[in-house]
Amino acid sequence: MTDMPLTVKRSIELLGLVLLVAILVVGNNIIMPVIMAFFISIVVLPVYRFLIRKKLPEAIAIILPILLLVILIGLLVWFFSAQVGILVSDFPQIKNNVNIHLKALSNWVNSVSHISTTEQLKFITEKSDDLLGMAGKAASGAAVTLTSVFVFVGLLPIYIYLMLFYKDILLRFIFMWFKPEHHPKVKEAIYETEAIIKSYLVGLLIQVSYMTILLGGILFLVGIKHALLIGVIFAILNLIPYVGALIGNIIGVLLTLTSSTELWPVITVLIVIAVVQFLDNNILMPRIVGSKVKINALFAILGVIIGGSIAGVSGMFLSLPVIAVLKVIFDRTVMFKQWGVLLGDERPAKSPMSFATFRKKKPVTLKAGTEK
Template sequence: MTNNLPLTVKRSIELLGLIGLIAVMVIARDIIMPILMAFFISIVLLPIYRFLRNRKVPETLSIVLPILLVAVFVALIVWFFSHQIGILVKDFPQIKENVKQHIDSLSDWISRITNFDDKQQKAFIQDKSDDIMNMATSLAGGAALTLSGVFVFIGLLPIYIYLMLFYKDILLRFVFMWFKADDHPKVKEAIYETESIIKSYLIGLLIQITYMTILLGGILLLIGIKHALLIGVIFAILNLIPYVGALIGNLIGVLLTLTSSQELWPVVTVLGVIALVQFLDNNILMPRIVGSKVKINALFAILGVFIGGSIAGVSGMFLALPIVAVLKIIFDRTTMFKQWGILFGDERPAKSPMSFAKFRRKRNVEVKPGSEKG
């Protein structure tokens, strides 16, 4: 039916569909995000479920045991954070003294290069502190609502995961019934590749958190940086958010180091170690762990992260890349949306489409030698 429509009408339908999808995501994000998160986690748990079923373990137990494994893992992370935060709280008097010294040093430096004296600077800092406190007070109610939303989110996840694993065959049949029988081999291929990509990505992220925490935290601990393990685990978790997370992780690492030391050399050391670990992660470790089955170009990876963040906060930023990867898999296997798959990918044509007509068509083309890294 759609093949007989004019090209402009097809493109209009695509754009309206895209706008409609984003509108639905924004309006129903509190419903959709737990379902998406549960979908990705259930795919990661599928191998454990299948292993238990092959050993004749009852189906209910084969679903509950992997969910309990995830719950134990999350509980360990929460315990580690609470333990490290407890250590940070014990050092609060020393932190307060260090912060005061850094502020005094900054004040002296500002006085030397500007006309602002100590009194003016203190008045400015006091005004800004009052503004921050007022803002914090006004946001306290919103924070409480957000916290309750987080508990609801976490509470729904095990239920959704259980039901998705239990009813997976119904869901698969539903997907196949959307397509003609001739297209079922392509649908099956897309399902298998989607499962492979999501498992590869999410398991790779878990491995990444582990080795980055050990590498970064271990090196900083050996050097003698205070709160080394906390810096390591915070950076490792924030690094899961592509591009943006690493910047925030660097900033938090610097702030934690400044508050725990009266000198500046630890800050330079922390930044240097983070840069070294990131280089190893980006160029050696992560490409070999996750692989290069689906490559998303940096432009749409960053756009996806910001759009996901604006729609659903941190969970949206975290899920942005796997969602874009799944969409690319689907788009690459359709004629109507193939151009979107090309737009998301990083396979650059060897020659400019402005000069060579064959590079304008919906088919596989020669790519530049440096465009397939990883």
Template sequence: MAFFISIMLLPLYRFFCRRLKFPEMLAIAASLLALIIVGGLIIWFFSYQISSLVKDFPTIQNNVMNHFTALSEWVGRNSPYSTEEQMEFIKTRSSGLLNYAGGLLSGAALSVTSVFVFVALLPIYIFLMLFYRNLLLRFVFFWFPEESHRRVGEALHEMQAIIKSYLFGLLIQVSYMTVLLGGILLIIGIKHAILIGLIFAFLNLIPYVGALLGNIIGVLLTLASSAELWPIFAVLGTIAGVQFLDNNILMPRIVGSKVKINALATIVGVLVGGELAGIAGMFLSLPIIAILKIIFDRSKSFRQWGVLFGDERPDKSPMKVPALRKKSEAVQQQLQRENKVEPPHEE
């Protein structure tokens, strides 16, 4: 995480150094301060929205009980279980549910500790990576023979450009998704519209999985805040419309990444990243796969892995077309043209 954020802070660091003539240490400190201010504003805004949700807790509790009663009556009409039998079933299962909740709370306590450690160490890592960036680059070049240094430099330039465009694009995406989705829901009259938009915008950063979780949380918040059912369909329809606009029009123009990752590699990467590093691993899975693809595409030994991660899908089977079985530059360029994939950017 510190590596990606330090690359994102490089333009700001260079602005302080070159335009404002700050000393190196002061430029790094100013960049970190800007990052902390932005992060603090996001946390404050999220906390403010949560506090407004907590204030409505009595109404939420009443709505939940009404929905539960209606569901219980529906189950009683359409099944052999009466309301009394349903309540008895809930009581017998309540002890197990409480034990499960206790386990979750204990896990959450450990997670909170991990978050504090993460927040404390992250600025230190970012500072050191910016301060020792030239040393780290020298270390990378030392791994390769001198005749390969040009290709290594091209790959490093391309990685930096893709990471910056991707991460800055995600920041812009969170901003306009929160404003667009929250604003539309607010106009419709949905309670806690901005909070729903904010939660969905951040969860949407996790490919595929995040959008599903965002829909579920949006429905639960709406169901708990409203005594009627029509707002649920309004929320789902608005989310679907905004997501279609984001996926097909806004995000491709904002990010404009030259590296396309196929859906299979993305989903597997998200699951593996989640197992290895939790939410942060799921969020970072896509840029990590993009970096690996850049490296693999420029390596003769690992080019097959670049093909596996990429979206250059051949229309014909390699079983019938022998040319598709070879690591040929001409074949690769042809597939990129057919799939409208931009070639690697060289600087």
């Protein structure tokens, strides 16, 4: 392939990219559980190695980490279900609070416009009917969605077990793609990929824990109702880069509005979320994850949007680790090195338009504040 014209190489790269996206779109129900299982198997790999060193049988060394993972997820589901149960028990009060908020909104609309209360009620009724119609359509597909979720979750332990059991076959398969003189680079890429995935996913698990405790605990102490539910919802949604935090803020405000007739709890929730997010983004998360996932913000956001359009929430969640793994691979190949530069955040010190040295694939001087 080194003798091919440059235009042919670039055409093959673009066609390969289009083909990859097409495969992901068509087969996301099959591919996404495999990718998720791959990342989780990397996370539980240290536990597996520890148990192997303790002379446990291989099957038990694989099953025990999976059981711990299932217990952890079960506890999270139980906690979330308990909080939702509390919310459902407060439904009569929520309905009354919503009516008060709607009445206050109606009075405000009357004061700033000529729309009468009757016209407002007609508009609300029409939109409510539309919303109920949409809810009915969503409910009709709920069984299919629920089934796919159960299939997804049910396949994960099986895939994780088989990936750990056959990991040496998978590694041999990878090495056989490359010439022996390239094996040291392949080995280095495998170790770095493992470190990035482990650091990122373990960091996210720690992040969910301290975000739930910090946010839920502070809101509980200041007297906000459903504080723990707001905390756990925001912590989970915050796993989705950029988009999740916005959705978490909206849900937190809506839950607060439905549980109170005053505005100060809403302002309190927004302030507490902003403070916790500041601590998370600038102090806690950089120390936990470090700077190993060096993806620029543009392609991080694009990755989240594309991942969401291909595979929903799971695609949004997996977008950053997938891009990080691709960057590790691209950085170690001469043919695809430019793609690694495109995904990374290493900004050259000067414009490539004026300085030819910054147009090449070799390492370049970076701008101040950018880590290599």
